[in-house]
Amino acid sequence: MASESIVVFAQFQSAVDEGFWHRFSSLKLNKLGIDDSPIPVTGFYAPCSHPQVSNHLTLLAESLPSESNEQSSTAATSGGNRNRCPVPGILYNTNTIESFHALDKKSLLKAEAKKIWDDIHTGKAVEDSAVLSRFLLISFADLKKWTFHYWFAFPALVLDPPATLVDLRRASQYFSLEEAKSVSAVCNEWRKSSLTADVPFFLVCIDPNSLATVKHIKDWETCQSDGNKLLFGFYDPCHLPNNPGWPLRNFLALISVRWNLKSVRFLCYRENRGFADLELSLVGEALITVPQGRAAKTGNGLGWRDHQCLPNAVGWEQNKGRQVSRCICLAKSMDPTRLAVSAADLNLKLMRWRALPSLNLNALSSMKCLLLGAGTLGCQVARMLMAWGVRKITLVDNGRVAMSNPLRQSLYTLDDCLNGGEYKATAAVKSLGRIFPAVDAEGVVMAIPMPGHPVPSQEEDNVLEDCRRLHDLVDSHDAVFLLTDTRESRWLPTLLCANTNKITITAALGFDSFLVMRHGAGPFSSNDERQRLGCYFCNDVVAPIDSTANRTLDQQCTVTRPGLAPIASALAVELLVGILHHPQGIFADGELANSSNSGSSEQPLGVLPHQIRGSLSQFSQMTLVGHSSNSCTACSSTVVSEYRERGMEFTIQAINHPTYLEDLTGLTELMKSASSFKLDWDDDDDDDCIEI
Numbered sequence: 001m002a003s004e005s006i007v008v009f010a011q012f013q014s015a016v017d018e019g020f021w022h023r024f025s026s027l028k029l030n031k032l033g034i035d036d037s038p039i040p041v042t043g044f045y046a047p048c049s050h051p052q053v054s055n056h057l058t059l060l061a062e063s064l065p066s067e068s069n070e071q072s073s074t075a076a077t078s079g080g081n082r083n084r085c086p087v088p089g090i091l092y093n094t095n096t097i098e099s100f101h102a103l104d105k106k107s108l109l110k111a112e113a114k115k116i117w118d119d120i121h122t123g124k125a126v127e128d129s130a131v132l133s134r135f136l137l138i139s140f141a142d143l144k145k146w147t148f149h150y151w152f153a154f155p156a157l158v159l160d161p162p163a164t165l166v167d168l169r170r171a172s173q174y175f176s177l178e179e180a181k182s183v184s185a186v187c188n189e190w191r192k193s194s195l196t197a198d199v200p201f202f203l204v205c206i207d208p209n210s211l212a213t214v215k216h217i218k219d220w221e222t223c224q225s226d227g228n229k230l231l232f233g234f235y236d237p238c239h240l241p242n243n244p245g246w247p248l249r250n251f252l253a254l255i256s257v258r259w260n261l262k263s264v265r266f267l268c269y270r271e272n273r274g275f276a277d278l279e280l281s282l283v284g285e286a287l288i289t290v291p292q293g294r295a296a297k298t299g300n301g302l303g304w305r306d307h308q309c310l311p312n313a314v315g316w317e318q319n320k321g322r323q324v325s326r327c328i329c330l331a332k333s334m335d336p337t338r339l340a341v342s343a344a345d346l347n348l349k350l351m352r353w354r355a356l357p358s359l360n361l362n363a364l365s366s367m368k369c370l371l372l373g374a375g376t377l378g379c380q381v382a383r384m385l386m387a388w389g390v391r392k393i394t395l396v397d398n399g400r401v402a403m404s405n406p407l408r409q410s411l412y413t414l415d416d417c418l419n420g421g422e423y424k425a426t427a428a429v430k431s432l433g434r435i436f437p438a439v440d441a442e443g444v445v446m447a448i449p450m451p452g453h454p455v456p457s458q459e460e461d462n463v464l465e466d467c468r469r470l471h472d473l474v475d476s477h478d479a480v481f482l483l484t485d486t487r488e489s490r491w492l493p494t495l496l497c498a499n500t501n502k503i504t505i506t507a508a509l510g511f512d513s514f515l516v517m518r519h520g521a522g523p524f525s526s527n528d529e530r531q532r533l534g535c536y537f538c539n540d541v542v543a544p545i546d547s548t549a550n551r552t553l554d555q556q557c558t559v560t561r562p563g564l565a566p567i568a569s570a571l572a573v574e575l576l577v578g579i580l581h582h583p584q585g586i587f588a589d590g591e592l593a594n595s596s597n598s599g600s601s602e603q604p605l606g607v608l609p610h611q612i613r614g615s616l617s618q619f620s621q622m623t624l625v626g627h628s629s630n631s632c633t634a635c636s637s638t639v640v641s642e643y644r645e646r647g648m649e650f651t652i653q654a655i656n657h658p659t660y661l662e663d664l665t666g667l668t669e670l671m672k673s674a675s676s677f678k679l680d681w682d683d684d685d686d687d688d689c690i691e692i
Helices: 018-032 097-102 105-122 129-133 177-192 217-223 247-259 336-351 361-365 376-387 424-435 457-475 488-500 564-581 637-646 648-656 659-665 667-675
Strands: 014-016 039-045 057-059 085-094 135-142 147-157 164-170 201-206 212-215 229-235 263-269 282-287 313-316 326-329 368-372 392-396 440-444 479-482 503-509 513-518 611-615 620-624
Touching (some): 014 018, 018 336, 085 097, 085 129, 097 135, 105 135, 105 147, 129 201, 177 212, 201 217, 217 247, 336 376, 376 424, 376 503, 376 564, 424 440, 457 648, 488 637, 503 564, 513 564, 637 648, 637 659, 648 659, 659 667
Parallel strands (some): 085 135, 479 503
Antiparallel strands (some): 039 057, 039 085, 201 212, 201 229, 263 282, 513 611
């Protein structure tokens, strides 16, 4: 290059791996929330390795700090990787697109440039030269659409007047054959060493015998010797034959400030297949002119005396030649199931940002829920559980989908009704999979053995097998929902849950009223002296019987107002979530709404009632507390002890002879005592009286 010209630097280019955005999304949802504090990040680049393609500064998943450690990941990801020279950066993420566009980009760039300027003056840039290439990233993450708006800046201090270029040629043309051979060898050794492979700025010293050495820039003074050629080398990501790469800008500023050099010979180090390529690499000479009044040689040899005089800075990355941000949408490239999982978790994780910081998503996602009944209530409960993040759901039902079902039972369509109807348990699982592919749902087609429905001897083995199967299902799940149509179908599950101390929730419907309740702990679950909360059968004075015989169609079917099931189902699931977040869990006392001792201010989800009874005709709802009964046919210690001792023999006897439960629990004697009371009215007395 014969004549002098202003040095034109090829700007850094950015590349962001999809893994970075996925990792950042997780970090924001699970840890950062609405915190918009700057985040330290680490970028990586390497020398150009292709004659027609420049290398980019790249962000990877490991560029971000871990969710458990806010420290920068630079230390963890460096360590001599020749293809990953680490560069410190800062990320400013905004919470709205408006905030993203409103960021003061000039001030942000100036702040990062000042860090570089300070590092030059304090000497940090000499000890850790990677800080010369600091970068800045601003972003807005739209996690609903998986769209990311972002803009990089690579702050560069502006030399005023600009540096001029008096020579630039291929390194192979600058060095003699002996020098080229030696430079290539020492550079390759420098790049192989785990201590120096990722050090992006260095010195190349060539003695009069054409022997080259590579040293750290902090060793500049030791390289001063007559007859030596000294070049300031740097990893050049640019491939252009007539332009040095962007890192040289701040390198020249460092050289001017620290050593007050007016003429700088530099090596743009580039590679081919991992080895030094002097055909691709460039050697140039730049002249630096410091304005009068700013140049002064001091005792320590510094050039620019005024540390406070911050030079101007440039560096916002261009997008197709324009000063605008970039945008990437990952939704189309993501696996549909993965996208569905992310979208499903979004609302739950957003809840933790402001409203429920203590929300335990792990407890919800690991919960195994057993739904007995896949009808109107079962369909709604399954969907509500998925909305809360529950992934393991088992539905038990032996019915088939009828033409009357799809309108009220949200998991079924007309296709499920054809050809006699598909089993509800099977159809429900298929529907859940279509709604949310990541759900782990299972359908079990079986009838629940019921008291009051005697079993013929030839069917006894099948019924016993159903009893054992139900026992195993209850035992293998964490929570059980009783959502069946009849009262008697809830008896055996209630007994099994009391025996194994499972979280048990009942939802029952009338025409315009509903009951939602959580069963108390089993009779042998705790030594706590407090009275246990009752179960669904604790207020009964008779054993469960056949409730469908001799009934008209409207009495056999669950005839309710359409809005009732969604209300009751939602409350049933909310009860489960409340139990999981209460410090006493299944042992929590029943709390009443609007009660002074409800503890709603202490629990993140408010009160945890025992029973919720509602009426659509009055648009009313109330909470009640009912304690366990020593005569309960399902959860009393007498019944549970008998089941533990006799097992399936006891179960068959209770099914075939409902009065057996009444005799066992003392209800028979209680009813006899009650019938002995006589009420006589004496019309001759002036006052009404009751004669006992």
